[in-house]
Amino acid sequence: MNPPDAALATTSAAPAIAVDGLTKRFGAFTALDGVSFAAGQGEIMGFLGPNGAGKSTLIRILCGLLHPSAGQARVAGIDVARQPEAVRARIGYMSQKFSLYGDLSVVENLRFFAGIYSVPRAEMAGRIAYAVAMAGLGGQENTLVANLAGGWKQRLALGAAILHRPPVLFLDEPTSGVDPESRRRFWELIHTLSGDGVTVLVSTHYMDEAEYCHRIALIARGRLIALGTPLEIKRHSLDGELLALACADLGRALPLVQGAAGVRDAALFGSRIHVTVDEAARRGPELEALLAARGIAGATARPIAPTMEDSFVSLVGKAALNAATSANAAGARP
Amino acid sequence: MLGRILHLLIKEFLQLRRDKSARFRLLIPPIVQMVLFGYAATFEVFNVSTVILDQDRSQESRALEDAFLRSSRFALAAPARRVADVRDAVEASDAQLGIVIPAGFAELLRKGQTAPLQVLVDGTNSNSALIALGYVGQIAGDFGQTYAQNLAERTGRLQGKPIVSVEVAERYWYNPNLNSRWFFVPGVIGTLTLITIVNLTAFAIVREREVGTLEQILVTPIRPFEFIIGKTLPFFLIGLLEVSIVAGVGMAWFRVPFRGNPLVLLLGTCLFLFATLAIGLLISTICRTQQQAFSSNFFVLNPMFILSGFSFPIASMPPVLQWLTYVDPLRYYLVIIRATFLKGVGLEALWPQMLALAAIAAVLLAAAVLRFRKSLD
Structure with a gap:
């Protein structure tokens, strides 16, 4: 099945990450269920899913922190279950928990991680200077990390994760709890790294961040439910077209809209109702007329392009529905 | 490999140097307790x-x-x-x-x-x-x-007859005046070292787990045994320093004599420190938070203290408890430390204790390393 002799070689033709039927069980709970995908060199791949969907478990297996129950994963051409230490030398990892030493200075932290990654002594100063510059911490080299603001800490953690120039980078919800401006700067860094040929696998639950990725994998209940570019996901996730409906009494309007002709799905999105219909140009005016007739004022419907959130809600809903029907089918069997 | 351990050591000492309260905790309480024990813990009765x-x-x-x-x-x-x-x-x-x-x-x-x-x-x-x-x-x-x-x-x-009077004289050896301080002060060295080193080791690793830095280290190519050495060696050195300081205070302040060979005491101390480091490491593998580590330490250290023979004679304990004392490293270290201080005997008398300590340390260390590797998954 897998030739062990080829394990050490990292050929440019092979994908940077190749995952095949990866499954992880914790007792009776299946955290990951037969996940397969591949990511190429320099690709930014986003993992999107609700909390507890299995994103962190997947990343932890790919880093060699967890042993898979079944299936295979290769990172930089190396089997993570067989040679976790060889994999670790070739990856960078940043967790959702900030994990540098608060009681050490910026430079002391970088020196420590460069040291345990065995960065050659001659290159150490240069790489540390690069990481400091990348994090925008020039002049703050001797500040204790505990005293840095959130966005800087995050960029410093990224800098520490790439000191050994890994070809593959795993970022587990790296921007949670960071302000929007810092998030934007962080994503610029990720794109710079991608341009240098680093493969980045990033998990997030910010929908807007997913749009920054080359490809997106949607995970729900341990299963991969969709994989594609943001555009592909958005285009294929909805069966129909999308209308944004604004009106006065959203709570009363929603059941009316859901029961109207040609409506496949309707859900509240902030101060609007997003309605999936078979034909936006025809159903828009119909819905406006319907609500006006029922005494709900100011109803205006206009066609919109689906956002990642629309797709996400739709896909996760369908996956849940499928899981429920297959569970029912299994239960109905004698 | 050596490079990675070295960088781990540098980091530990940098953190220790920055942590003013840690330096205080390491130095002051042992001395205060030594003085307290020296004065308050006495078997003599007056008034x-x-x-x-x-x-x-x-x-x-x-x-x-x-x-x-x-x-x-x-x-x-x-x-x-x-x-x-x-x-x-x-x-x-x-x-x-x-x-x-x-x-x-x-x-x-x-x-x-x-x-x-x-x-x-x-x-x-x-x-x-x-x-x-x-x-x-x-x-x-x-x-x-x-x-x-x-x-x-x-x-x-x-x-007109000569009288023969019979005199019954009791004489205590090694500690002729039954000076309790001479008995307690060497014991305090062992007890304080046990408490300090188990606490330091357990907390140092559990803290990294709690904060998340342990995970960050584990995704580096570092091997578990490198991490364990890098993490325990500093506390081994601190343990040696602590024994020297407390022993020095005991000798200078309470005039407890040191009659044995310092090298014999050093050997016993090293073996004892291996055992205590392993206990700290074992505790760190079961605990997720520092709070858990605190209560676990208390649960483990108190019985070790009671069963050590520090103040309660082992010979007076019920047989079951006497058997338990055989797995208590402090029991052997107290014998070694009291014998080197007061009796001045060497390896010819202390080899059974040394052997027992070495065996306990080896078993505990092996268990700690195995459990530590497992706890990572």
């Missing part, structure tokens, strides 16, 4: 509150009473005229000890017969009661002997 009822009112009875009070072991608590007074005083805890010299005491003595002495003891604090009772016996015995000798000399001179 036991006592009532004495003299029903004989003879020259002899007054001389005996005087002997009791002169010894400074007893302090007169209340006057007594009747036996009931004595009983009341002991019952009301006004006195811990009641001594009744019955009527006819002197007469029996003059006849050369045994004169009884009635003693009432409040046994609530059994330890000091027994010790006080021992003093009563000792003083009364001395008194009787002197009296008998005087009597014999007088009568013997009349009869």
